[in-house]
Amino acid sequence: MPQPVELPHEPRADGDPMGTPADDETVLWKGRPDPHVLARTAMHTRSLAVYFAVLVGVWVFSGNPNAAITFAVLGVIAIAILYSIAWFSARTTLYILTETRLIMRIGMAIETRINVPLRHVQAANLRARGSGHGDITLELGGERLLGYVLLWPHVRPWHLHRPQPMLRAVPDAAKVAEMLADSCAAIGEIERGKAGAATGDERPAPAAHAGSASFAASRRAPSPVRLEEATA
Template identity: 40%
Template structure:
């Protein structure tokens, strides 16, 4: 049964998350959006920003603390930096929230569709036959990223995909399904569907070096070869 868009925010969509209705021989296998907290942490680096602002506040308050001044003097020394820090963190969280609300990833039996954009909405259709490899990066609690390496010389602008793109791959950007729940289940669906579409076997091999680093950081990477 097709998923209809019954809301008003994207009422121009004939089918939720898709630029057009699917053909009769195509159907949705999975559809989802980024988790807000995981996206804010992994893509917008809000935890690092929080540490940075905390250090700024301590630096501003340190002279008063070092002199043994009272609470009023300490508060006076951070009266500007503390509100600005909260506004900055709130703005970043709002960006992550709006990105999560407006991003929809769809896996069908033929392609991956990415609907992106807070103000200007764009959709990218990625045929599974054009997918060369997928890299799965675990975050926490079943959340993770799936990065797609595409065949051929065609490329999508990095800025057009951000934050749904692999970091630091500027020469040939790799679209990514960022901070999605049940990432293992989704990666298995992607692998099985890719195999059915291409008729080729997909090999899942662990990235040893990445796994060692990930274990230290309480994350785990999995390289899924689709060639």
């Protein structure tokens, strides 16, 4: 059984059943996003830096150093702001996985506590982000939908119609994904197989991203949960 992870400066929700595991719940894992990975993947700071570098280069070769300096300063300011947002978002976020649910305590200005019962998880997809970090997206069943703006940045980009909660930039993402699959296995049956081997009523795993690992655990009642792993 994995040991609970104690994090410094955790957001507190003492006595709140929405944000605090009950006494009879087993906390399997606690974690929060890595601020540097969050800035790169959610705030797109690397892409923004390349964009401003190109602009600066264009103005330098055009013989306009004043414009180049202006865009360089603007680029530094923009990236600094995004890094600050990522750092503050990571500091005010706490993901808690128990044997029955996933608790997301998020919100930079006002803390929001979101409960995701594991029995509602239809699929979980892992996208590796380097150095053991990764994003884990949850596809949920049921009629109740979570708001995209409420979840941001802990949400899969551009899925506005049915927002999908996302554990962003978590360390040891593969282990967390396995832990999530094992928790779902305690609720429903689970099969382990190779990627692309799903047949019949089983749902195929999502395509792996180039240069990254892919994980999927899909559920379709009354069919069993399927866990698939693939490497690009």
